[in-house]
Amino acid sequence: MELKGKLLDVSNLKVSFYTYRGVVQALNGVDLWMDSGERLGVVGETGCGKSVTSLAVMRLIEQPGEIQEGKVIFNGTNLVELTEEKMNRVRGAEMSMIFQEPRSSLNPVMKVGYQIGESIAKSKKLKIKHTYPEVKEILRLVGLDPERVMNSYPHELSGGMSQRVMIGMGLASHPKLLIADEPTSALDVTIQAQILELLDELARKMGNAVMLITHDMGVVAEFCDKVLVMYAGNSVEYASTARLFEKPLHPYTGGLLQAVPRVGRTDELKAIKGTVPDLVNPPSGCRFHPRCPHSMDICKVERPPFVEIEPDHYVACYLFEGKSEVREDA
Amino acid sequence: MNFGQFLLRRLFLMVIVLFGVACIVFFIANVIPADPVGAILGGNAPPEAVDRLKAKLGYDQPLAIRFVNFITGAVRGDFGVSLKTSNPVMKDIMNYFPATMELALVAIIISIFLGITLGILSAVHRNKAIDQFSRVFSILGVSMPVFWIGLLLLLVFYFKLGWLPGSGRLGFFTNPPPRVTGMYLIDSIIAGQWDTFKEALMHILLPAFVLGYNATASIARITRASMLDVLRQDYIRTAKSKGLRKNVVIYRHALRNSLIPTVTIIGLVFGGLLEGAVLTETVFSWPGLGRYITTGMLFLDYPAIMGGTLYIALIYSIANLIVDILYALLDPRMRM
């Protein structure tokens, strides 16, 4: 069943990487969806597949990786089936992405103004040199001084400034979806807040949806409407931010929240036992079962389906079996 | 440090190094030979002949004076008179240098063009047919001696197939065009002598290709490696995420970054060309500076050896300077 009216609907996405060590099953059937204008936080430990998911949505997965199965329905079209040429029209125009390391994500031998102009030129079919007035507008919009920054090279800018440039570049074509892959992880804490504020302000102005990938629950709490928790290549829980913090269902989510320091907490921080599984030889059944305090026999055998337990709250866990409507994998 | 300061510092260093080069050249020709004059004339020469030659060469004077004379002469461009041709060495150098320059220029143009093309194609179509061919070509090119390739190609294209001429810059009966630069290709165009141009071109093709073979291989290798490296970078991922077409990503975003190491190689390669010229000119009887020096060394023509070697070092240093400048221009991060 495809959920109608969604901006983005990812179902059963499987991605593998063929390395000399073996086949890394990075995504094992991920489900994810977003409405227009929505803010979705995608959280999980390093290696859980959050970045891979975002790259797969943008069809930027390259050799030795490939998308094996699944659908990525964006605005009614299945992106997985598009030709590269058609996909290029989607990328940068309707969907853009900003990355974790802004300074290495900008071309070091090109001026910043030119790189932003490139995005505009592509969507408006102009020559790059004719886009400069608009480039200046965008620089102002992201809080930078156009005169200073237009003709600078990336290595002349600070981390925060570079990230602002990337945001400007990403939003220049007024995309419907902006994917932000850990945009603040490489920045100072004070700059982090500024960048998030900027993303918030611009999203309000331009009406784009934001998929924010992060490992920081604090950022999620502040910025996101909905949260998707991932573990070892699977979606394990989905809910509104408030609901997730209030009543986390999946044992992993519970573990995540317990390991995060928060103002007002007086109990001990508890780490989740064990380590992230090896994705070349992942655990059978539910990939979390070796670390789960509640694991049952069936958890070792078959992967639990991602089902709706209460309105708009999904979990993949046998603890809640039978209390749900099953969401069929299309 | 801005560009002007960078340039000045490099020039200053170059002058110091060239002085040292002159010292080394002097040392080689004046200090090393145990009996320089005897080496030329042989063991049984009569003493008057020995003395005469010594005076002619200036070897009867003390070392220090000879050194000062040499340096002051070098700055003026006066290296004395060649023992073999009886011309002032500088005149000989000016005569023969354009031939070498022309050969080197044609060689490097061919190599840059072929090398970069092969390198890019190899990187973009990694592990497919063109890549395998290019890699074999490259590794062989870097391993085979220039003079041997020259002889083999001479054997095939001249002796067996007769497609290309085997020696000299022009046919026996053709006169060179009126001298403007000394480079026949350019001079013949200036004078409007198309037949001469064609003949000069035919004569230069084989030696230039041979001379450039090593260079082509090196350039292809480094362009491939560098391109592969660049294609892995974050900013290429960004360019793709902007929905730019593959060709735009390669030629607008990747190429300039990947050429940075290639430019350094071109500098190194030019040095290799000067060496290779010595060998290629010998194989193809090309009347250039390389052959002049070689002959000078075989016959112990001291003034020619000193002047020629110093001149080549000068050219080499200038070439390296140009490469440093190009490098700084290409990569704004390097303007330190």
Next chain:
Amino acid sequence: MEKTVKVSKPFMDDLKHTVFLWRKSRLTMIGSAIILIFLLMAAFAPLIAPFDPVQQNLQNKLQAPSWQHLFGTDQFGRDIFSRVIIGSRIALWIIFLVSVISGSIGIIVGVTAGYFGGIVDEVLMRITDMFLAFPSLVLAMAFAAMLGPNLTNTIIAISVVTWTTYARLSRAEATKVKSQPYIEAIRAAGGGNLRIMFLHVLPMCISPVLVQLTLRMGTIILTAASLGFLGLGVQPPTPEWGAMVSDGRNYLIDQWWISTFPGIFIAFVVLGFNLLGDGIRDMLDPRLRR
């Protein structure tokens, strides 16, 4: 439950990993095989060569390759196959001596420059620059010509031209090492400069220099062959490969074998060193080691 901890032996693991990487790369294996053949050829040369390489035999001159003379004979009736085989000894000898001499000079100059820094460093580096201002073959030619062309002087001439690489490399290593805390400690305990330089700094430079030496061995052979070809290197009748190629120049049209076979061997050995060198370089590159 008690967990038993495995004691890891990082050196052995590293070694095993290196061997694994070495065997994985086909080209490196091929390179190693070529070098092995070369070494065996040089070692057993007198046993393999059927004829005396220097003995003239004018009745047999200019014979095409046959079962008796695998590579034919030259204008003096000498068997080219034998000459090429014996020539491998000369090539090996040149490589070995040049490496030892230039490596030693380079390390000493580089360590001195790196360790003392300041004016010593500046001066030594300028001197290095001066040697590098010449295309290496031209400088080697000049030295060889002046010293008098023969095997010994060829070795000296090539050494003069190659030491600079190792000097720069050692200097970079020495600069890194000298600022390490343990060097400070030794100095505080009373260790003199010379002692520190030779016992502590220099050994750290040996490994990268050794790698570089291997990478340059192909170039050494090419330079020696070039000198031989031009007549400024090893003199006839010694069967040096480059000189042999030159021998055949006048007979190229009809007796192509005189120049061709020595050249093939030069290319073959240089190829081996290049492949092996590439492989070694890849193996040591930390990015590619995984």
